[in-house]
Each structure stands twice: as C-alpha cells, then as structure tokens.
Amino acid sequence: MAGPTLSTEPLELAGRILAMAEAAGADQADSVAVSSTNASTTVRLQKLEKVSESTARSVGLRVILGGRQATVSTSDVSDAALEEAVRTAMELARISEPDPYAGLADPTTQARSTPQLSLYDEQIPDVDGNHRLSQALTCEQSALDADGRIVNSGGATFSTSVSSFALADTNGFAGAYADTSASMWVEVMAEEDDGQLRNAGWSTSERALHRLDDAADVGREAAARALRQLGATKASTCEVPVVWEPRMAAGLAGIVSGAASGEALYRRATFLAEREQEEIASPLLTIVDDGTLSGRLGSRPFDGEGVVTRRNALIESGAFQGFLFDSYNARRLDAASTGSAWRSVGGLPQIGSGNLSLEAGQSAPEHIVAEVEDGLYLTTLMGFGVNYTTGDFSRGAAGIWIRNGELAEPVQEINVSGNLLDMLARIDAVGSDAQWFGSTSAPTLRMSRMTVSGV
Amino acid sequence: MSDTPADVIGFYAGQLGVDEAAAESVLASALGRGGTFAELYFEHKRSGSLSYEDQQVKSTQASLSQGVGIRVVEGDAIGYAYTEDLSLEAMRRAAETAAQIAHGGGETEEIDLTAASYPADRYAIASPSTSTPLADKVELLRRADVAARGWHPSIARVDASMVDEEKRVLIVRSDGRLVADYQPLLRFNVSCLSELDGERRNARWGGGGRMGMAYFHDHSPESLAEEAARQAVLQQEAREAPAGTFPVVLAAGDSGILLHEAVGHGLEADFNRKGTSNYSNRIGQPVASDLVTVIDDATLDRSRGSVNVDDEGEPAGRNLLIEDGQLAAYMQDRISSDHFSVAPSGNGRRQSFRHAPMPRMTNTYMTAGQDDPEDLLRRVEYGIYCKAFSGGQVNITNGDFVFSVTEGYLIENGQVTAPIRDVNLIGNGPDVLSKVTGVGHDLEMSDGRWTCGKSGQSVPVGVGIPTVLVSGITVGGTQMRSGSGMSA
Incomplete structure (x- = not known):
C-alpha cells in the first residue's frame, strides 16, 4: 500500500528488524523506519549564507514480552547493529514491568488501503539548489524593497523535504507512504528614528510547491509586519477586549488540542478533564482535527500505529466533544483510538492532532475590530505560560492598540492573561477569514475581556 | 570509567573504521572545490530513558545515533551535509555535497593532523549511568515515587524519569586539529499532581549534570521528589497574581x-x-x-x-x-x-x-x-x-x-x-x-x-x-x- 514511494528501503528495513524481533522471541512487536532527504538554502542581505543537503534514515523497534515493553532505535542499519538493537530491546523488556495496557493497535482499525491524500508532489524531488536560491533571494529582496526603513535582515530560507515512513507489526500490518514538503521563511528589521530595530518574520509551508504563497508576497508580509511595529510603546494595565489575528488564533487551537490529549487526561493534567459534552466555550467556537484532508501537512493515510486517520471534532458550537487517543491511552481509559498516534523512530507512540481547524464564522474581520472601542489587536505571543492542568494562561505579547474601532498605535512588552476556560467562553466574534498556517487553519477571533499588564 | 581522548580516537578507528587516513581523505573531498576551511564532526551517542508512572515502569528506551556532519566554510557562507553511514564512500559523497558552497579549483594542500589536548577533563566519571543495571535505576525512581506520595496525602500521581547519554565526539579540521571528547549527561525528573477537593495542581522538579551515578551521592531521589511535591501542594493555596x-x-x-x-x-x-x-x-x-x-x-x-x-x-x-x-x-x-x-x-x-x-x-x-x-x-x-x-x-x-x-x-x-x-x-x-x-x-x-x-x-x-x-x-x-x- 505504497503511494509514490521514494524507495522501498524503509518498508524493507522495518520488515527486517521486525523479523529479527520475532525470531528473538518477542510476543508482539512493531517497527518504524523513516528516510528523508532535506535540502535548504539561506540567503542574507542577498548573499548566500548556508546551503545544506542530507539524506537521513533510521529505524525503531518496540517489543512486548509478557506485557513488558521496551523501545530501541538506531541510525546504524547494518545487520549487526539491528541484531544488537533487538538484543537490547529484549533485555530491556525482560527487566521492565508488565503493563496490562501495553500492546499493538486493534487490527480491525488499521488501514487496509491507501486513500488518495495528495501528500506527494512529484515536482519537489526535482527542485534544485538554484531554485531554492532564487526563491530565497526573491523573498528577501521583496521585503528589503518594501520600504526605505527596512534596513536589515535575519535572512530568508527556502527548503524542501522528501520523506518515506514505514510501519510494520507482528499482527501483519505493513504500510508505507511517501510525502513531500516545501517551506519558505524570512525575517527583516525596520529602523526607528533613533536607530532601534523592530523585527518581524513570515513564512509559508505546504506539501506541494504550487500551493506555497508567492515568494515576493511572503517578503512583503514580513516587511509590513516589521513596519507596523515602529514606534511601539508599552500599554497601560487594564481589562479590555482582545482581537486575535488568525495566526494567533491558530496557536489557540493548538493549545486546545494539547489539552484534549488522551494522555493528558490519563495523567489528569488537563483543564478539560471530566468536561466531555459540556458547553465549555462560546457557541461561536468549533475546532476540528482531521488527518484526511487532501494535500495538507497534517494528513496521512494511517497513524503511528497503523490506525486509519479520520475527522475528530474537538469543540462543536462550544461543546467539548472528547479527547484524542492512541491505542495505549484508549485502553487505559476505556475509549477507542482516534487515529491520533504519532511515532518517531525512538520511543512509544505519542498523541497529536492531524490538521487542526478553528472553523470560520460569519463576521468580517474589519467589523470585529470596528466594534471595539478600546482594546488590543494581538499579533505576537511569547513564552510558555500555559498551565494545561489549571488552564491558567499568562504570556508575553505585542500588537496594535484599537481605539474607537480602528487599529491605532503599536504596543509591545506587555502580558496578556486569563484562564483558558474563561477565555474560550468569552469568544464573542469569529471571523470569516480562516487561513492555513502549516497544518492549522484559523480566522480572526475576539475575546470580550482579558487582562493586559503593562505600565 | 569514562574514555580519555585517546580512548575516543581509538574507538573511532577500531569500532567504526574512522582513522586519520579516512578523515584526511574526506577533508580533501570537502575542500575539493576550494573552500577556505572544512571540519568533520563525528558523533557516537548512546542514550537511554526510563520512566516510572503510576507506581510502575512505564517505558524503557535505548537508542544509538551515529554519524558525521561535514562543514565547508567559504567566507561567511557555509555548506553543510551529514551522513549516518560512516563508510568512506558515503562520507566522501557528503563532503562533495558540502563542498558545493565553494566554486574554485581542486588543488588542496596536504593536511597534517595533530591530536590537540585540553587543560583538564571537567567531567571524568567513575561509573557511567549508561552501564548501570536498569534495576538500580528503577529503584531510584521507586524511591522518588514513595517519597512524593509520602510527602502529602493530596499527591495523587507521581511520574518520575531518568534520561542519560554518553557521547563520543571526534572533531577533525582542515587546519590539522584533531580533538576528541567523551561527554556524559544525566537528568532525573519528577512530576507531581496534587488533587484536593477536586482541584488539581502540578509541579515538576529535577536535576543532573555531566555525571554518572555519583550525582545521587549529593542528591537523593527523595529530595528531588519532595521538592516537586512541595511545589504542587503549595499551588493549592496560591492566589491570583x-x-x-x-x-x-x-x-x-x-x-x-x-x-x-x-x-x-x-x-x-x-x-x-x-x-x-x-x-x-x-x-x-x-x-x-x-x-x-x-x-x-x-x-x-x-x-x-x-x-x-x-x-x-x-x-x-x-x-x-x-x-x-x-x-x-x-x-x-x-x-x-x-x-x-x-x-x-x-x-x-x-x-x-x-x-x-x-x-x-x-x-x-x-x-x-x-x-x-x-x-x-x-x-x-x-x-x-x-x-x-x-x-x-x-x-x-x-x-x-x-x-x-x-x-x-x-x-x-x-x-x-x-x-x-x-x-x-x-x-x-x-x-x-x-x-x-x-x-x-x-x-x-x-x-x-x-x-x-x-x-x-x-x-x-x-x-x-x-x-x-x-x-x-x-x-x-x-x-x-x-x-x-x-x-x-
């Protein structure tokens, strides 16, 4: 069940180490092999700064022996190294402790065919260094040309990746898929009258080359964002409405998805625990996880345990629908896998979302701002101030102050804070302007009140 | 015992077939298009992790990661490539990829490698944690679990883990310097959840360093666990900032x-x-x-x-x-x-x-x-x-x-x-x-x-x-x- 696969090597490798594990006496086992070719070119101030290109591959194995499990991985794929890895895995498993929930995915939930997800762009393996260079140059040049006050650059990078992922288990599952991605990123600095610099970056990332934003547009967006921060000052401490621009709202969707992890639930480390089917958010809010969208970065035919990916509503019109699960946490909590296991070669499956979408609403984004007399238009968040257990949210921020319904002066060096349950309930407008940022899509949204700390 | 630099050099030559002649040959390929400087960074890392959750071993993990990163410098610009395959052929191919940053001719000077020394080993260890029996490590995690639960009745969940690695690094440069280092690293983590009247609060604590099991001579699992428990319980009475x-x-x-x-x-x-x-x-x-x-x-x-x-x-x-x-x-x-x-x-x-x-x-x-x-x-x-x-x-x-x-x-x-x-x-x-x-x-x-x-x-x-x-x-x-x- 391969798509347009780069090589059969990963599937062969996964099969080889799995056979060794069976021969060594593992009750159950699964193996993961990945191979990827990554290339990138970085320019700064229109000069070449860095070119890199490499092909990586490695293999991982999980063995289960009398309910005891262990995982190993190696980037040395010689037969001798694989044999040693299997031996190590068996030794680790023997001295581990039995876990009645350890096990492979239910075979009836695993993928039997490969849906057409358009994850592979035939053009990308043919992209050469000259194309990466010219795209990076164009992107940065358009940022530098945007305004005389753009005086410096952190550089522009264009990169491409071609990967293969293979998974095999002792229940007979063996699957592989290949995918591609391309991305472009730029950061520039605008200069204040006193010589101080304000920076901003912008990026685009897609599976297919033709879906990337135009290089010059990416550069112009970065420049516009740096320019609009010129003259930023610190706001006063207050409680006001906060408008989240789409990119910030996408981050909020990611936080909700993290709190909806079945592992966080098992650890009781989420403010969403025991709130299934409750109206926890504004009726305007719908957030959906979907691993099956055509051509999206979060799509794949099966998850890290071979389970078919699918659409999972997280919040539907304000009501919390439930958690995302891999097989292990599902068994622990008497639930079913949602096809949400992610797997790297090292370690056990981890729960994560596919594509996340905070669904568009009815409001025009200009209208969402126009209704605010005095408030914050949030464009930047900094730091790690999210406590998933309590829902407490306190993060550094920058943005633009809204006065009488209009974007007025830029602000920086402020904090925004609240509790996520209050914040989600206080969403009083959701824009019609949803856009994709990597594997997450979100529109502009507004919270009726948050605490802003400043002078 | 940890490796001396000479041990590390011997390890690369003996176990992985990477000797001075191989390194010189790869450096020559790296400078084959006239870069001003080239460097090979060989890394061989064994790492392990052990996690103990809900009063039992949840997972054990071991991994091996090895390869070489090749950098060619031309002015302020660099070409970079790596390979996990340490055969001479694969290393030369990576070197040729990195060399593409330069556009000159293929004349390269003879490179004369000399092993460099450094003043002191700041993390020589007697007993690497990576070769300590797993059962001994599990015992440390179990002690952390018992201590955290014993600290306060509201501690409802304890997750403890230990991660460690030993890294053998060999750096070979086109200016002739060859230097090797053995780098151990250990970290012990405890995370506690306090649950009181339906209110949940959590905290994490931990420590470690470039040490082996000697870390636990001065730091008991109990003291690390009790600190995590203390912080989690303290949060129960915390007020808004x-x-x-x-x-x-x-x-x-x-x-x-x-x-x-x-x-x-x-x-x-x-x-x-x-x-x-x-x-x-x-x-x-x-x-x-x-x-x-x-x-x-x-x-x-x-x-x-x-x-x-x-x-x-x-x-x-x-x-x-x-x-x-x-x-x-x-x-x-x-x-x-x-x-x-x-x-x-x-x-x-x-x-x-x-x-x-x-x-x-x-x-x-x-x-x-x-x-x-x-x-x-x-x-x-x-x-x-x-x-x-x-x-x-x-x-x-x-x-x-x-x-x-x-x-x-x-x-x-x-x-x-x-x-x-x-x-x-x-x-x-x-x-x-x-x-x-x-x-x-x-x-x-x-x-x-x-x-x-x-x-x-x-x-x-x-x-x-x-x-x-x-x-x-x-x-x-x-x-x-x-x-x-x-x-x-």
Missing part, C-alpha cells in the same frame, strides 16, 4: 534564566555580527546597573552546560560578558570570531552531527554582590518573589524577554506572604538590567535541568544568579491592583 509593573526579587539559582534571556542570547556573536541584536555595536557601553557582572563559563565542574572543547574543537572558556554594568564581550563561534578578529571563545555548539554549529551559551551566571538576601526582601513594600520557573524566551532584536514563574509569592511590607499562581513576567533586557538595585552575596548555580533552544537546535545549559532585586518588571497576573509598589 497581580497585573502591572512591580519590584521583583529573584531567588538565587534558577532565576539565572532571567540573565539567559535578558542578555545571554543577545550577546551571541552571530546576531551581533549581523547587527540584528539590541546589543550590537555596544561593546564598552553601559548595558546594566553597575552592580551587574555576568560570566559564561564552560569550565564549571560537571555542570550541565560544561564542555572540555566546544563543537568546533576550540577549548572551553570562561568569558566575561558584562563587567560592572559595561558590555565586555560577545560569545563567539569560528565564523563570528573571524568576523570580529578576536579569538574564538569556545561557544561554538550544536545539537548533533545533523546540525551546523553556532554561538551558544554554556553556563551563564551573575557574580555575587554585597547584599544580604533577607535585606533585599525587606526593601520591597509590595512586589513579587520568584523561586521556580518553567521557561523563557527573548526577541533578540527589540530586547523583549519573558520568563514563566511556577513558584512565586507576594512580598508585602518586606515579608514574603501568599503564594501566587503561574505567571509570566516580561521586560526589556537593558532596561531590566539597569533596574537591578541589589545583588546578594549568595550566588547559586541551577541543578542540571535546563535545555536551551535556538534556531531549532537544543543544547544543555546551566544558569546561575545570587538573590537579586529588580525595581520593576511587568507581571502578567489577572488581579487588577491600582498603584505600584516602591523599592528603595
């Missing part, structure tokens, strides 16, 4: 994260070479209160951020960054030290052979001052006392930085009073450092628990600071409070 700008007293030790964010990253020379840091072109200028002296020191004994040699093969350094408030120097890697015509400072670091090096911090700290720590608290009428943190971040260009406080208290009339809930603090580097109005005599280094991220690369670091009074930082709480506090 205030919103606004207030005086802040930073406790000695982990508060060094403030320095790491407020000045550390901004003094990494790559940003300053490019003029994108708010500290660019400010050497010799005042950037902090004259009470402030900051050092980055890779030579501390067994500290998580210490190295014998950096990842470009330069000896580790002890570098004065800020002296009595004046900017003294940046942290350099090879490219930036060429640019500034200064000696490399031993700060060229990388996450692995898959990554090119760049200027990074090692162990960064503020030197001790004259003040009595209790006195610094007494000087605050209303403010915040910060003790434990979950992380921080900085914008290099405008200087804004944040750090998240997970154990904090109100200071009222010079006394530490109620604990506060998790809160983020934001400031601007030079502004906050100019507001340092008191520095305690109690310098303390963090136990080894910090990892620093930059441009997608993680490296282990240390931080340290004495008790410090800052006259104003913006506190991102939810409790509106009119007026702001005073500090003498």
Whole structure:
C-alpha cells in the first residue's frame, strides 16, 4: 500500500528488524523506519549564507514480552547493529514491568488501503539548489524593497523535504507512504528614528510547491509586519477586549488540542478533564482535527500505529466533544483510538492532532475590530505560560492598540492573561477569514475581556 | 570509567573504521572545490530513558545515533551535509555535497593532523549511568515515587524519569586539529499532581549534570521528589497574581534564566555580527546597573552546560560578558570570531552531527554582590518573589524577554506572604538590567535541568544568579491592583 514511494528501503528495513524481533522471541512487536532527504538554502542581505543537503534514515523497534515493553532505535542499519538493537530491546523488556495496557493497535482499525491524500508532489524531488536560491533571494529582496526603513535582515530560507515512513507489526500490518514538503521563511528589521530595530518574520509551508504563497508576497508580509511595529510603546494595565489575528488564533487551537490529549487526561493534567459534552466555550467556537484532508501537512493515510486517520471534532458550537487517543491511552481509559498516534523512530507512540481547524464564522474581520472601542489587536505571543492542568494562561505579547474601532498605535512588552476556560467562553466574534498556517487553519477571533499588564 | 581522548580516537578507528587516513581523505573531498576551511564532526551517542508512572515502569528506551556532519566554510557562507553511514564512500559523497558552497579549483594542500589536548577533563566519571543495571535505576525512581506520595496525602500521581547519554565526539579540521571528547549527561525528573477537593495542581522538579551515578551521592531521589511535591501542594493555596509593573526579587539559582534571556542570547556573536541584536555595536557601553557582572563559563565542574572543547574543537572558556554594568564581550563561534578578529571563545555548539554549529551559551551566571538576601526582601513594600520557573524566551532584536514563574509569592511590607499562581513576567533586557538595585552575596548555580533552544537546535545549559532585586518588571497576573509598589 505504497503511494509514490521514494524507495522501498524503509518498508524493507522495518520488515527486517521486525523479523529479527520475532525470531528473538518477542510476543508482539512493531517497527518504524523513516528516510528523508532535506535540502535548504539561506540567503542574507542577498548573499548566500548556508546551503545544506542530507539524506537521513533510521529505524525503531518496540517489543512486548509478557506485557513488558521496551523501545530501541538506531541510525546504524547494518545487520549487526539491528541484531544488537533487538538484543537490547529484549533485555530491556525482560527487566521492565508488565503493563496490562501495553500492546499493538486493534487490527480491525488499521488501514487496509491507501486513500488518495495528495501528500506527494512529484515536482519537489526535482527542485534544485538554484531554485531554492532564487526563491530565497526573491523573498528577501521583496521585503528589503518594501520600504526605505527596512534596513536589515535575519535572512530568508527556502527548503524542501522528501520523506518515506514505514510501519510494520507482528499482527501483519505493513504500510508505507511517501510525502513531500516545501517551506519558505524570512525575517527583516525596520529602523526607528533613533536607530532601534523592530523585527518581524513570515513564512509559508505546504506539501506541494504550487500551493506555497508567492515568494515576493511572503517578503512583503514580513516587511509590513516589521513596519507596523515602529514606534511601539508599552500599554497601560487594564481589562479590555482582545482581537486575535488568525495566526494567533491558530496557536489557540493548538493549545486546545494539547489539552484534549488522551494522555493528558490519563495523567489528569488537563483543564478539560471530566468536561466531555459540556458547553465549555462560546457557541461561536468549533475546532476540528482531521488527518484526511487532501494535500495538507497534517494528513496521512494511517497513524503511528497503523490506525486509519479520520475527522475528530474537538469543540462543536462550544461543546467539548472528547479527547484524542492512541491505542495505549484508549485502553487505559476505556475509549477507542482516534487515529491520533504519532511515532518517531525512538520511543512509544505519542498523541497529536492531524490538521487542526478553528472553523470560520460569519463576521468580517474589519467589523470585529470596528466594534471595539478600546482594546488590543494581538499579533505576537511569547513564552510558555500555559498551565494545561489549571488552564491558567499568562504570556508575553505585542500588537496594535484599537481605539474607537480602528487599529491605532503599536504596543509591545506587555502580558496578556486569563484562564483558558474563561477565555474560550468569552469568544464573542469569529471571523470569516480562516487561513492555513502549516497544518492549522484559523480566522480572526475576539475575546470580550482579558487582562493586559503593562505600565 | 569514562574514555580519555585517546580512548575516543581509538574507538573511532577500531569500532567504526574512522582513522586519520579516512578523515584526511574526506577533508580533501570537502575542500575539493576550494573552500577556505572544512571540519568533520563525528558523533557516537548512546542514550537511554526510563520512566516510572503510576507506581510502575512505564517505558524503557535505548537508542544509538551515529554519524558525521561535514562543514565547508567559504567566507561567511557555509555548506553543510551529514551522513549516518560512516563508510568512506558515503562520507566522501557528503563532503562533495558540502563542498558545493565553494566554486574554485581542486588543488588542496596536504593536511597534517595533530591530536590537540585540553587543560583538564571537567567531567571524568567513575561509573557511567549508561552501564548501570536498569534495576538500580528503577529503584531510584521507586524511591522518588514513595517519597512524593509520602510527602502529602493530596499527591495523587507521581511520574518520575531518568534520561542519560554518553557521547563520543571526534572533531577533525582542515587546519590539522584533531580533538576528541567523551561527554556524559544525566537528568532525573519528577512530576507531581496534587488533587484536593477536586482541584488539581502540578509541579515538576529535577536535576543532573555531566555525571554518572555519583550525582545521587549529593542528591537523593527523595529530595528531588519532595521538592516537586512541595511545589504542587503549595499551588493549592496560591492566589491570583497581580497585573502591572512591580519590584521583583529573584531567588538565587534558577532565576539565572532571567540573565539567559535578558542578555545571554543577545550577546551571541552571530546576531551581533549581523547587527540584528539590541546589543550590537555596544561593546564598552553601559548595558546594566553597575552592580551587574555576568560570566559564561564552560569550565564549571560537571555542570550541565560544561564542555572540555566546544563543537568546533576550540577549548572551553570562561568569558566575561558584562563587567560592572559595561558590555565586555560577545560569545563567539569560528565564523563570528573571524568576523570580529578576536579569538574564538569556545561557544561554538550544536545539537548533533545533523546540525551546523553556532554561538551558544554554556553556563551563564551573575557574580555575587554585597547584599544580604533577607535585606533585599525587606526593601520591597509590595512586589513579587520568584523561586521556580518553567521557561523563557527573548526577541533578540527589540530586547523583549519573558520568563514563566511556577513558584512565586507576594512580598508585602518586606515579608514574603501568599503564594501566587503561574505567571509570566516580561521586560526589556537593558532596561531590566539597569533596574537591578541589589545583588546578594549568595550566588547559586541551577541543578542540571535546563535545555536551551535556538534556531531549532537544543543544547544543555546551566544558569546561575545570587538573590537579586529588580525595581520593576511587568507581571502578567489577572488581579487588577491600582498603584505600584516602591523599592528603595
């Protein structure tokens, strides 16, 4: 069940180490092999700064022996190294402790065919260094040309990746898929009258080359964002409405998805625990996880345990629908896998979302701002101030102050804070302007009140 | 016993077939198009992790990662390629890929490799944790679990884990330097959940360093676990933090994260070479209160951020960054030290052979001052006392930085009073450092628990600071409070 696969090597490798594990006496086992070719070119101030290109591959194995499990991985794929890895895995498993929930995915939930997800762009393996260079140059040049006050650059990078992922288990599952991605990123600095610099970056990332934003547009967006921060000052401490621009709202969707992890639930480390089917958010809010969208970065035919990916509503019109699960946490909590296991070669499956979408609403984004007399238009968040257990949210921020319904002066060096349950309930407008940022899509949204700390 | 440099060189030649002749041949391919400098970074890393959750072993893990990263330098530009396949053919192919940064001819001079030595091994170990029986490690985790549960009846869940690695590094450069190092690293983590009347609060604690099992001679699993439990239970009575700008007293030790964010990253020379840091072109200028002296020191004994040699093969350094408030120097890697015509400072670091090096911090700290720590608290009428943190971040260009406080208290009339809930603090580097109005005599280094991220690369670091009074930082709480506090 391969798509347009780069090589059969990963599937062969996964099969080889799995056979060794069976021969060594593992009750159950699964193996993961990945191979990827990554290339990138970085320019700064229109000069070449860095070119890199490499092909990586490695293999991982999980063995289960009398309910005891262990995982190993190696980037040395010689037969001798694989044999040693299997031996190590068996030794680790023997001295581990039995876990009645350890096990492979239910075979009836695993993928039997490969849906057409358009994850592979035939053009990308043919992209050469000259194309990466010219795209990076164009992107940065358009940022530098945007305004005389753009005086410096952190550089522009264009990169491409071609990967293969293979998974095999002792229940007979063996699957592989290949995918591609391309991305472009730029950061520039605008200069204040006193010589101080304000920076901003912008990026685009897609599976297919033709879906990337135009290089010059990416550069112009970065420049516009740096320019609009010129003259930023610190706001006063207050409680006001906060408008989240789409990119910030996408981050909020990611936080909700993290709190909806079945592992966080098992650890009781989420403010969403025991709130299934409750109206926890504004009726305007719908957030959906979907691993099956055509051509999206979060799509794949099966998850890290071979389970078919699918659409999972997280919040539907304000009501919390439930958690995302891999097989292990599902068994622990008497639930079913949602096809949400992610797997790297090292370690056990981890729960994560596919594509996340905070669904568009009815409001025009200009209208969402126009209704605010005095408030914050949030464009930047900094730091790690999210406590998933309590829902407490306190993060550094920058943005633009809204006065009488209009974007007025830029602000920086402020904090925004609240509790996520209050914040989600206080969403009083959701824009019609949803856009994709990597594997997450979100529109502009507004919270009726948050605490802003400043002078 | 840990390997000596000669052991590491012997390991590469004997086990992996990478000897001087192979390295010279790959370097010749790397310079085949006329680059000015080339370097091979060989890495062989064995790592393990063991986690203990809900009173049983949850997972055991072992991994082997090996390969070589090849860098070709041409002026300020670099070509980079790596391979996990250490056959001569695969290494030459990677070298040819990296060589494409240069466009000259194929004449290369003969390279004469000489093994370089360094002054001291700062983390020689008698008993590597990577060869310690798993059952012994499980026992340490079990002790942590028992101690945390015993500390308070509300502790409903304990997750403990131990991760360790041993890295053998061999660096071979086209200027003839060959240097090897054996780098152990260990970390012990405990996470506790307190559940009281349906309210859940959590906290994490841990430590480690470039050590083997000897770490546990001075640090018992019980003490680490009880600290995590204490912080989780404390949060049960925490109240909302205030919103606004207030005086802040930073406790000695982990508060060094403030320095790491407020000045550390901004003094990494790559940003300053490019003029994108708010500290660019400010050497010799005042950037902090004259009470402030900051050092980055890779030579501390067994500290998580210490190295014998950096990842470009330069000896580790002890570098004065800020002296009595004046900017003294940046942290350099090879490219930036060429640019500034200064000696490399031993700060060229990388996450692995898959990554090119760049200027990074090692162990960064503020030197001790004259003040009595209790006195610094007494000087605050209303403010915040910060003790434990979950992380921080900085914008290099405008200087804004944040750090998240997970154990904090109100200071009222010079006394530490109620604990506060998790809160983020934001400031601007030079502004906050100019507001340092008191520095305690109690310098303390963090136990080894910090990892620093930059441009997608993680490296282990240390931080340290004495008790410090800052006259104003913006506190991102939810409790509106009119007026702001005073500090003498």
